[in-house]
Amino acid sequence: MQIDLSKVENVEDLRSVPPGEYPCQIVEVRETRSPSGHLRWGLRWEVEHGEWQGRTACWDSLHWSERGMPRAKFVLQILGFPVEGTLELEAQELVGRRALVLVQPEEREDPITGIRRLTNRVPFTGYAAASEAEQAAA
Secondary structure, eight states: OOOOGGGOOSEEEOOSSOSEEEEEEEEEEEEEEOTTSOEEEEEEEEEOSSTTTTSEEEEEEEEOSTTTHHHHHHHHHHTTOOOSSOOOOOGGGGTTOEEEEEEEEEEEEOTTTOOEEEEEEOOTTOEEEHHHHHHHHO
16 A cells, blocks of 8 residues: 555644534533642533534633632633632532533644644633523524
8 A cells, every 4th residue: 555644734633613602511520630730620511502512612621720710710600600708619510510612723732743733722711601602592
């Protein structure tokens, strides 16, 4: 077999939906530690309805570090949690929460393999409350 690999790009496209805003639901939360050692929760957002229903819109994360707390507070508020005062919260309590999620393309190169990975990401304030998501879908 002879294959011309000169036209094959070193790109791994992990996007399952195009950039845009989608009514989504959190369907999975993974608890991990960042390289610096702080706790983070990985959120898998799944499109609820429309052309891309059932597909993963993106993965996003909440970082429980001093630097990550402002965004975590913003996301928790969008998801309907009270953010004034102390909150007792387990990761799995986020499963089933809904929001309108803005996904944008992101490209990163793996420093070891040289392969470029295309993914979707959520900007800092790329969420809107579920009530707005339901209106947008109607």
